Amino acid sequence: MTSLVEKFSKPVPRYTSYPTAPHFHAGIDDATYATWLADLPEQASLSLYLHLPFCDRLCWFCGCHTKQVNRYDPVTRYLLALQAEVDRVGAMAGGGKVTALHWGGGSPSLLRPSDIADMTARIRRAFKVRPEAEFSVELDPNDMDEARFDAWALAGMTRASIGVQDFDPIVQAAINREQTFTQTQHVVLAVRSRGVRSVNIDMLYGLPHQTVAGAVVTATQVASLRPDRVALFGYAHVPWMKKHQTMIDEAALPDGPARFEQAEAAAAVFLAAGYLPIGMDHFALPHDSLAIAYGQGRLQRNFQGYTADRHDALIGLGASAIGKLPQGYVQNVVATHDYQQRALNGVGVIARGVAFAGDDVIRGHVIERLMCDFALDFSSLRAAFGADAEEVIGEAIAIGLADGDGLVRLLPGAMEITERGRPFVRTLASKFDAYLVGDSARYSRAV
Ligand SMILES: C[S@@+](CC[C@H](N)C(=O)[O-])C[C@H]1O[C@@H](n2cnc3c(N)ncnc32)[C@H](O)[C@@H]1O
Ligand code: SF4
The missing domain is CATH 3.80.30.20 (tm_1862 like domain)
Known part of the structure; x- marks a missing residue:
C-alpha cells in the first residue's frame, strides 16, 4: 500500500x-x-x-x-x-x-x-x-x-x-x-x-x-x-x-x-x-x-x-461564495472590502465563473458519480447523455484494462472502484478531467 x-x-x-x-x-x-x-x-x-x-x-x-x-x-x-x-x-x-x-x-x-x-x-x-x-x-x-x-x-x-x-x-x-x-x-x-x-x-x-x-x-x-x-x-x-x-x-x-x-x-x-x-x-x-x-x-x-x-x-x-446554476458556476468577489463596496452600491458582486461547454456536463457528472458512488453505471450514463456517453464509457473501459494495481474492476455494464482503490478516488476521477494536463502544482496531496 x-x-x-x-x-x-x-x-x-x-x-x-x-x-x-x-x-x-x-x-x-x-x-x-x-x-x-x-x-x-x-x-x-x-x-x-x-x-x-x-x-x-x-x-x-x-x-x-x-x-x-x-x-x-x-x-x-x-x-x-x-x-x-x-x-x-x-x-x-x-x-x-x-x-x-x-x-x-x-x-x-x-x-x-x-x-x-x-x-x-x-x-x-x-x-x-x-x-x-x-x-x-x-x-x-x-x-x-x-x-x-x-x-x-x-x-x-x-x-x-x-x-x-x-x-x-x-x-x-x-x-x-x-x-x-x-x-x-x-x-x-x-x-x-x-x-x-x-x-x-x-x-x-x-x-x-x-x-x-x-x-x-x-x-x-x-x-x-x-x-x-x-x-x-x-x-x-x-x-x-x-x-x-x-x-x-x-x-x-x-x-x-x-x-x-x-x-x-x-x-x-x-x-x-x-x-x-x-x-x-x-x-x-x-x-x-x-x-x-x-x-x-x-x-x-x-x-x-x-x-x-x-x-x-x-x-x-457573501465574499468568495460560489454558486452553481444549470448553465455553470459563478463566484463572488473574494476581497471583503471590494465585496462590501459593490454590494452596498446595489450592483452585482460576481467576479468570475465558468459556463458549461463541450463535454463539461458529462465529465462533471462522471467525476461526481465516481466521487459519490465509487462506480460508473454505463446504462445510466447512456440514459442521461445518449450517444455522447460513449466517449467517457470508452475511457472508463480503457482505465479498467490498463489498471495493474487492483484499483478498478470492470463489470458487465459498469466500472467499479475496488476497496483498495477507494483512497485513490480523486486520482482516478482526475483521469476524466479534460483540463488537468500538466496543471497539478496548485493542488494538495491526493492522499
Ligand atoms: C470553516 S471551518 C469550520 C468552522 C469553524 N470555523 C471551526 O473551525 O470550528 C470548516 C472545516 O474545514 C476544515 N479545514 C479547514 N482548513 C483545512 C485544511 N487546510 N485542510 C483540510 N481541512 C481543512 C476543518 O475541518 C474545519 O472544521
Ligand atoms: S481559522 Fe479556525 S476557527 Fe476560523 S474558519 Fe479556520 S478553522 Fe475555523
Whole structure:
C-alpha cells in the first residue's frame, strides 16, 4: 500500500466542482448571472450558502477564506452588505423555493444573537424558505454561549457542524487551536437539548505531530459524542496560498504513508462504532440522510462537500461564495472590502465563473458519480447523455484494462472502484478531467 500511496501522491483537485475553480474566468459577470437567475423555473429548488469570512481566532492549518477580527465592527459592516446581496439576489431568483440553507465561513458562530435573528428574518423575506428546509451552521465551539445556542435554535438550525480537528494538546499547540473535549461535548449537548436534530463533527488527519495512536484517540472521543455525521479530512497544506500555514512546522508533518495510516486507523474507529463510510471522507450513522442518500445512489457533491440535498441551483452569498446554476458556476468577489463596496452600491458582486461547454456536463457528472458512488453505471450514463456517453464509457473501459494495481474492476455494464482503490478516488476521477494536463502544482496531496 505504501508504494501505491507514493505512486498516487501527485496533487489533484478535490472535485467539489467541474470545471474546477482555477478554470473560472472574468468573462462570466453580473450580467451573465442575471440571465442565469432569470432562466430558473418558477418552481426551482434552491440551496443557499452564506459565507461569513471572519473568525475571532486564526488556526494555522486553516484553508478557508477567513480573516481574524478582534472587534465586531467589521462584522456589522459586512452584514449590511450581505443583507443587500440577499435582497438583490432574492428578487432576481424569482419564485424559487429554498430547500436548504447553509452558513459557513470562517465562523458564523461569532454572530451576535440579534444579528442571527435579523439575518434569518431578512433571508426569509427575500426567499421562499420551505418550513422543512435543512439549516446548517458551522460552529467553532470557542464562540458559543447560551444566548447564541438559543438564537441559532430559534432561527431554525437543523444541523450543527462542529470543528474539532484533533484533541491532542501537542497537535493543538502546533496548529494554534485549543479546544478541549469537555468544551466540544458541551456544544453537542447544548444543541441537542434545543432540538437540533443533526450534528456533524469535522476531524483532520495529517496534522503536525499527529500520530496513528493520537488519531485513534481523537476518533474514539469524537465517536463517543455520537454525531450523526463525521467528516474526516486530510490536512491540505498549501502555504503558497495560505500565508498563515507557514507557521506550521513542516518537519512535524506526517508523510504520505503516515497520513494514509492515520486515515485508515480513524476510519476503523468510526466503522467499529456503527458509522457507515460515505464517499471518500465522510461517515454517517445509518439513520442520517447522507447514509440514506448514499445507499440509494443519490449522494451529491458540491462546494460544501458531500450532501444529500438535491436542488436545481446553489446560490452563493457573501465574499468568495460560489454558486452553481444549470448553465455553470459563478463566484463572488473574494476581497471583503471590494465585496462590501459593490454590494452596498446595489450592483452585482460576481467576479468570475465558468459556463458549461463541450463535454463539461458529462465529465462533471462522471467525476461526481465516481466521487459519490465509487462506480460508473454505463446504462445510466447512456440514459442521461445518449450517444455522447460513449466517449467517457470508452475511457472508463480503457482505465479498467490498463489498471495493474487492483484499483478498478470492470463489470458487465459498469466500472467499479475496488476497496483498495477507494483512497485513490480523486486520482482516478482526475483521469476524466479534460483540463488537468500538466496543471497539478496548485493542488494538495491526493492522499
Ligand atoms: C470553516 S471551518 C469550520 C468552522 C469553524 N470555523 C471551526 O473551525 O470550528 C470548516 C472545516 O474545514 C476544515 N479545514 C479547514 N482548513 C483545512 C485544511 N487546510 N485542510 C483540510 N481541512 C481543512 C476543518 O475541518 C474545519 O472544521
Ligand atoms: S478553522 Fe475555523 S476557527 Fe479556525 S481559522 Fe479556520 S474558519 Fe476560523
